[in-house]
Amino acid sequence: MDFPRQTLNEICPCCGANLWKFLYNSTFNHYNIPIFLCASCGLQTQYPRPKASELYTEEYYSGNADFSYRDERKTEKFDRYVWNARIKNIQKFKYTGQFLDVGCSFGGFLNCAKEAGFDVTGVEISPFSAKIAEARGFKVFTGEFLDADLPENFFDVVTLVEVIEHLSEPSLVFAKLNRILKPGGLLLLQTANFEGWQAIEAGPSYHYYLPGHFYYYSESNLKKILDQSGFKDHITYPGVDFSLSAKLLKSRGSFSSWFEYWKWIRIGIYHWKSKFKKNGRPLTSSMVLYSFKVE
Numbered sequence: 001m002d003f004p005r006q007t008l009n010e011i012c013p014c015c016g017a018n019l020w021k022f023l024y025n026s027t028f029n030h031y032n033i034p035i036f037l038c039a040s041c042g043l044q045t046q047y048p049r050p051k052a053s054e055l056y057t058e059e060y061y062s063g064n065a066d067f068s069y070r071d072e073r074k075t076e077k078f079d080r081y082v083w084n085a086r087i088k089n090i091q092k093f094k095y096t097g098q099f100l101d102v103g104c105s106f107g108g109f110l111n112c113a114k115e116a117g118f119d120v121t122g123v124e125i126s127p128f129s130a131k132i133a134e135a136r137g138f139k140v141f142t143g144e145f146l147d148a149d150l151p152e153n154f155f156d157v158v159t160l161v162e163v164i165e166h167l168s169e170p171s172l173v174f175a176k177l178n179r180i181l182k183p184g185g186l187l188l189l190q191t192a193n194f195e196g197w198q199a200i201e202a203g204p205s206y207h208y209y210l211p212g213h214f215y216y217y218s219e220s221n222l223k224k225i226l227d228q229s230g231f232k233d234h235i236t237y238p239g240v241d242f243s244l245s246a247k248l249l250k251s252r253g254s255f256s257s258w259f260e261y262w263k264w265i266r267i268g269i270y271h272w273k274s275k276f277k278k279n280g281r282p283l284t285s286s287m288v289l290y291s292f293k294v295e
């Protein structure tokens with residue numbers, strides 16, 4: 001993919017500065033995405049950005065596009081280990097109530113939330129995936145999150161798992177996330193932490209630089225945006241918000257022979273590394289943030 005080089009003249013959605021510096025062209029998978037860095041807060045963004053409607057085709061969701069999301073329908077049995085473990089952790093804070101998953105894909109995670117006792121709703125940009133989730137009986141708004149007609153002060157839990165980096169206009173997105181949650185409601189965000197050593201050491205070759213990823217956050221600038229958007233009591237889970245055992249059980253879904261069980265060692269090491277810091281930065285760049293709407 002080739003992008004024409006441009007200058008970026010926008011207000012930073014995190015800190016309000018207009019101090020974008022061209023950082024580099026990404027090299028992961030030869031996408032050559034121009035990456036800009038806010039010199040004031042460290043937020044990164046790709047510019048120019050493709051249109052969302054051009055990115056999320058049927059091929060994307062069935063794992064057949066050039067840059068792709070794996071087909072969750074094939075691995076749902078194994079993904080459920082992680083989804084159920086995550087719901088269990090969410091239930092330490094919100095045991096039941098209205099649950100929204102933004103970017104719900106085929107509805108696998110919604111299904112686990114429903115089984116645990118939540119009333120569930122999804123938002124999904126792809127008509128292909130949304131239709132399948134609807135056929136399973138879920139209420140799904142098809143389209144972009146900012147266009148979805150969602151009730152205000154309504155949801156107890158809103159989750160965006162590897163979704164926030166895909167959304168343009170972050171200021172509007174965070175304001176809407178705040179509006180639709182009940183006071184005290186829980187927002188769950190999973191995205192890469194660009195302050196972690198994994199992202200820093202990989203530099204332009206970091207695998208998170210994908211055409212559909214518009215903004216690249218860090219723990220500190222995400223917390224800053226959340227503070228400004230009416231959230232408080234942030235909890236950071238370095239790595240993920242569930243145990244290694246759930247991750248290991250999930251990974252079996254991608255193994256085609258018992259030889260592949262050696263990957264459990266690699267997954268275990270990564271999980272263990274994610275809990276440690278060097279010079280104040282976490283060793284890996286995986287993170288999950290829980291945040292609560294100010295009451």
Ligand SMILES: [Zn+2]
Binds near residue numbers: 012016041042
């Ligand atoms: Zn900034």
